[in-house]
Amino acid sequence: MTSILTNTAAMAALQTLRSIDSSLEDTQARVSSGLRVATASDNAAYWSIATTMRSDNAALSSVQDALGLGGAKVDTAYAAMESVVDVVEEIKSKLVAATEAGVDKEKIQEEIDQLQDQLKSISESASFSGENWLQADISGGSVTKTVVGSFVRDSSGMVSVKTVDYTLDSSTVLFDEGADATTGYGAGILDSEALFTGTDGITVTISVNGIDSDVAVKAYSTDELMMSAGMTFATSGSQTVATDGTDTYLQVDSEKWVKLTTTAPTTGQAIAYNDGTTDYYVDTANTPTSVTNANVGFSVYDLDITDLGTIASNMGGSFTEDDALEFMIQYVDQQLEAVISATSALGSISTRIDLQEEFISSLTDSIDSGVGRLVDADMNEESTRLSALQTQQQLAIQSLSIANSNSENILSLFRQ
Incomplete structure (x- = not known):
């Protein structure tokens, strides 16, 4: 049936054109923005x-x-x-x-x-x-x-x-x-x-019944002995001794002396020194002085090697x-x-x-790349789709034009 009131073909063509226009609009938006998912409405999860x-x-x-x-x-x-x-x-x-x-x-x-x-x-x-x-x-x-x-x-x-x-x-x-x-x-x-933590002692080797052993005894410095009134120094062979008339000391290092005694502190101990008349032994009972965490009065920033005497004194004991x-x-x-x-x-x-x-x-x-995989448009695909939709749009317009012209054809039926 042909009707001048209801043009079914035109309506179908118009609906197709509207659908193509909508798709074309979406594709153009993707092409212009470069995004496949630009808003939450495009894909809520990906967006x-x-x-x-x-x-x-x-x-x-x-x-x-x-x-x-x-x-x-x-x-x-x-x-x-x-x-x-x-x-x-x-x-x-x-x-x-x-x-x-x-x-x-x-x-x-x-x-x-x-x-x-x-x-x-x-x-x-x-x-x-x-x-x-x-x-x-x-x-x-x-x-x-x-x-x-x-x-x-x-x-x-x-x-x-x-x-x-x-x-x-x-x-x-x-x-x-x-x-x-x-x-x-x-x-x-x-x-x-x-x-400073340490002792003013020195380790000496003594012999008891022919068996050598190391013993720590108190050490004295040369300066310390010289401060004692009446101290005299004498050398006998390779040995150097000092005495103040009461105590006698034997030099065991360039700056170290140990105290001697005339009574052997250990039975069988070898003689350490003889002055020609008297035998002397190392006084092993003269034990060192222990020093723990003594404030010596210098740091890396203010150390002074011209004042070593004060530092030696601060160390405690008989230090040089x-x-x-x-x-x-x-x-x-x-x-x-x-x-x-x-x-x-x-x-x-x-x-x-x-x-x-x-x-x-x-x-x-990596995050930029990952986000791009979710929302970026494939421009090759979108450009192809855009060309196809533009062609479809032209065909839809042509189809609508043909459908609208059908009504005009009815006029020919009424012409003489």
């Missing part, structure tokens, strides 16, 4: 995942910036620590040189003074963005410095920021800004006061200036190892930050 991952990626970008800042702080401290290692090694070398007989200790101390000033200069200069990891107030306990390391979302959806921690304490800080105002000593590696200098070398070497250890810790953190920066850069790229 939700992509939006969350983009947010996490933005957070990772901030983490990468924070890592750069933290890395700069660590690198500044590390570079300064490396310089400090060189300076402390030089101080140690100067101390070793001071053990040589006849050297001018005052001249050497002048060089050490300059090196000590350099230590302070390096430490004060090792600041980045207002933070200095080489000197801090640790009088109240350790201080923790943190560097943002990563942004993490766990399986339950909870997010957290992970950090790389570095503890400032007596094993990592060079100078304690909370140093005691009276003594000037702090808890840092370079400004902590040296504590040579003993004081030897202990000073040992202490500086000990603190040098502490500086090296702290430098190693900073180097490890620096390497970890570099690795984390590389990982976050790769992770960011």
Whole structure:
């Protein structure tokens, strides 16, 4: 049936055109935006995942910036620590040189003074963005410095920021800004006061019934004996003795003497010395004095080899200036190892930050790629679809035109 009121063919053609126009509009939107899923209405699940991952990626970008800042702080401290290692090694070398007989200790101390000033200069200069990891107030306990390391979302959806921690304490800080105002000593590696633990004894070998054994006895220094009134020194063969008329001492080292007795402290003990009329034995009952954590009055930063006598006195017992200098070398070497250890810790953190920066850069790229797989449009496919829809649109318009012209054909039936 042909009707001029209801054009079924035109309606069908119009519906087809509307469908093609809608598809064409969607395709054009994908081509122009490059996105297959641009809004939640396109694909709610994919849009939700992509939006969350983009947010996490933005957070990772901030983490990468924070890592750069933290890395700069660590690198500044590390570079300064490396310089400090060189300076402390030089101080140690100067101390070793001071053990040589006849050297001018005052001249050497002048060089050490300059090196000590350099230590302070390096430490004060090792600041980045207002933070200095080489000197801090640790009088109240350790201080923790943190560097943002990563942004993490766990399986339950909870997010957290992970950090790389570095503890400032007596094993990592060079100078304690909370140093005691009276003594000037702090808890840092370079400004902590040296504590001496030891004895003023010396080990000698005695023979009892032909069997040798090592015994620790109290040792005396040459300076100590010379301070005794009426002390005289005499050499008999290869042996040198000193006596004040009451006590007699035998030299067993260049600067060490042991006390003798005329009564054998052990039955069968061999004679240690004979003055031509009297036999003398090592007085094994004269035991050494033990010293524990004696404050000797110097640190790496303020040690002075021109005042070894005071240091020897602070060590307690019968210690010589040579003993004081030897202990000073040992202490500086000990603190040098502490500086090296702290430098190693900073180097490890620096390497970890570099690795984390590389990982976050790769992770960011991976997330971008993953989001793209979910929401990006395939431009080859979309361009092909766009061409096809444009052709379909033209055909639909042509079809609608033909359907509308059918009604006009009815007029020919009424013409004469």
